[in-house]
Amino acid sequence: MKSKKAIIIGGGIAGLCAGVYLRKNGFETEILEMHSIAGGLATAWKRSGYTFENCVHWFVGSKDGEDLNATWKEVFDVGKLQFHYDPVYQVIEKGGSSLMIYRDINRLEEELLAKAPEDAGEIRQFTRLVRKLSFMKLPGGDHLVGRLYSYLRAAPYLWRAGKYSKFTMGEYAQRFSNRLLRRFFSSGFKELSLLAIAFSLAWMSKGNAGYPIGGSLALIGFIEEQYKKLGGVLRLNTKVERIIVENGRSVGVILEGGESLMSDVVVSAADGHATIFHFLQGRFLSEKIEKVFETYKPFPSYIQVSLGIDSDFGDKPGFIAICLDRPIMIDPKTNADTLSFRIFNFDPTFASQGKTAVVCFIPTYNHEYWTSLREGNKSRYAAEKERVAGMALEVLEEKFPEAQGKIEVVDVATPATVIRYTGNWKGSMEGWLYTPSTGIKQLPLTLPNLKNFYMIGQWVSPGGGLPSGLVTAREAAKKICRENRVKFRAS
Numbered sequence: 001m002k003s004k005k006a007i008i009i010g011g012g013i014a015g016l017c018a019g020v021y022l023r024k025n026g027f028e029t030e031i032l033e034m035h036s037i038a039g040g041l042a043t044a045w046k047r048s049g050y051t052f053e054n055c056v057h058w059f060v061g062s063k064d065g066e067d068l069n070a071t072w073k074e075v076f077d078v079g080k081l082q083f084h085y086d087p088v089y090q091v092i093e094k095g096g097s098s099l100m101i102y103r104d105i106n107r108l109e110e111e112l113l114a115k116a117p118e119d120a121g122e123i124r125q126f127t128r129l130v131r132k133l134s135f136m137k138l139p140g141g142d143h144l145v146g147r148l149y150s151y152l153r154a155a156p157y158l159w160r161a162g163k164y165s166k167f168t169m170g171e172y173a174q175r176f177s178n179r180l181l182r183r184f185f186s187s188g189f190k191e192l193s194l195l196a197i198a199f200s201l202a203w204m205s206k207g208n209a210g211y212p213i214g215g216s217l218a219l220i221g222f223i224e225e226q227y228k229k230l231g232g233v234l235r236l237n238t239k240v241e242r243i244i245v246e247n248g249r250s251v252g253v254i255l256e257g258g259e260s261l262m263s264d265v266v267v268s269a270a271d272g273h274a275t276i277f278h279f280l281q282g283r284f285l286s287e288k289i290e291k292v293f294e295t296y297k298p299f300p301s302y303i304q305v306s307l308g309i310d311s312d313f314g315d316k317p318g319f320i321a322i323c324l325d326r327p328i329m330i331d332p333k334t335n336a337d338t339l340s341f342r343i344f345n346f347d348p349t350f351a352s353q354g355k356t357a358v359v360c361f362i363p364t365y366n367h368e369y370w371t372s373l374r375e376g377n378k379s380r381y382a383a384e385k386e387r388v389a390g391m392a393l394e395v396l397e398e399k400f401p402e403a404q405g406k407i408e409v410v411d412v413a414t415p416a417t418v419i420r421y422t423g424n425w426k427g428s429m430e431g432w433l434y435t436p437s438t439g440i441k442q443l444p445l446t447l448p449n450l451k452n453f454y455m456i457g458q459w460v461s462p463g464g465g466l467p468s469g470l471v472t473a474r475e476a477a478k479k480i481c482r483e484n485r486v487k488f489r490a491s
Contacts (some may be wrong), residue, residue: 004264004484007253009240009279010044012040012422013469014457015269016223018077021477022267023230025486030261031232032253034239035421039220040269042337042466043421048409050308050357051350053215053342059083060203060467062210067137068467071474074490076222083210086318089201092180092187093399094323099180101222105130116178123181126198129164133202136161162439166436169195182443183323187338191297193434198382198464214349219466240270243279243453249342250453255281265452269473272459273425276447279326280483284447296438299464300363301415301427303330303385305369308409310401311347313356322399331384333366341393355408360392367415367427374416385412428466431458438462445476454480 003026008015011033012196019029037043042055061068062083072078090101099115102108109127113120126355159247164172170190185197203209228234235406241254244267251261268275276282276289319342342359346348350357364370371379389412397404415427434440443460447453454476461468481488 005030005262006265006267006480007032007261007263008267008269008429009243009253009275010040010271010457011035011038011234011236012269012270012457013042013220013466014112014473015040015074015245015267016220016227017470018267018269018456018477019227019232019234020223020230021344021474021490023227023232023479024489025477025481026235027265027480029232030263031227031234032238032240032255032261033234033236034423036236037220038224038234038236039216041418041422041424042216042220044216045411047306048308049352050305050306050355050409051215051217051412052304052357052359053344053347053350054304054413055216056212056219056466058200058204058209059212059219059340060209060465062212063206063208066206066208068470069208071470075470076226080222082213082219084213085210086205087438088093088317089319090184091317091320092184092323093320094180094183095325097180099184101184102200103209105134105201105205108201111211111413112181116176116181119176119178119181122175124190125407129161129198130201130205133161133199134205136202161195161198164194165439166199168192168229168436169194180323183321183338187321187323187340189299189433191433191434191435196434196439200454211346215347218349239482240279242281243268243275245283249451255388264484265454266354267454267456267480269455269457269469269475271423271425271456274423274430275455275459280447281432284450286448289447291385292432292443295471296432297435298426298428299430299433300365301367301370302413302419302429303362303364303388303415304413305360305362305389305407306411306413307358307360307396307407308351308405308411309356309358309403310354310408312354312357313343313358313400316343318343318346320399322395323327324395330362330364330388331366331369333369334362334364336362339392341396358396360396361387362392363429364415365426368417371416371419371427374414374478381416385414388412424461429462431460431468432462432464434463442472442475445472445479481487 005028008031011031044053061072092099112123168382169192172194173185241256242254244252250266321340327337344357456466457473457477478488
């Protein structure tokens, strides 16, 4: 019997994982990626001997036996990655005062109580939540009995999580009197669910969120290697124009330029908005899908100022958030009162000995400003990038004077860069923001009245991140196997 063919749109984490699973189950697969390398938003780039990371902060599943570790092992050999476990997640500094956010929850509690004794009650409530979540195993499994058992095991922890799921980070920050604690909970995304940071700290606390040395390029490289080893085809620089639908079934795609590729199954691991409203021309909408795009909020886009510094910065924190005396204007709709710097002194692959790659990541929802500048006024676009880089550099050099005169590379990516290379809607850094109103409930992998079509990745899983690509790819592969009467194999 001839194997069935699946076309997968998008060669990021979700697309590559789907390719691995479907190849393991006998499907002929072809991944179509618009960029010149695989990875999508999970990427990095090289400039004059430095590597600048765009994505990976930590990898949930880095510890044997913990959440997602076994699932990642289904798509690549996790043992090939070397993980770095910095005891400090973040340092927050303002006017000479600093707050250390430790990965170990006991040490974190001691630090918070020492620096903010006035908030002792709320601190203990929060660290109790993180401890509870660190004992919790994520529900899962392929068999009904196993899934039920895993939900029963998780039940004692879910009621506490439910209590805090109603808070955004911004709302919860107001419970603290200490200014640095307020800044920690409100600096990032104020509308993000409090559970997002609680779960992250829980995974860190039990050693299941290490940073993979080599970052995105190493991680993507191993999954791509496994996919190709299984016989999968990856086509780069290949942009899809439309999904072909005949008699209510997706039967292939038309590429930019007119080439048609036919298949039995189409899986979109691409941008959700482009998939529904461009590739499918809005033909398979439901009230629920329309409501999602009207009411859900995506993660913001960002400006990334990347610096190559001729200094090893070996004694500096890996991640420092510097609170500014006065906000600085990033673009006409964005003012920043904090600049965060990732100092990659812990990854020897990112710069030669004695040098350091540093990245300043600045969120913005004003993607239109940057895309219109790039399209309509290239010289002003370049000047604006230089202006923002100059402000970031000034803050860094004030904090670390030893960087003065040592800057060898300055590279600036904007929302226009994100859209150009990934096509992600509004230049979003991920997909849907995980908020108290969205919850973590996954959206459907299929669309109404359209057969043989599946959507995976961060636009069907609020909260985004690497796990959303892995988990939704696995679920879609299981569904495809079931509907084609193939017994699903993951190992």
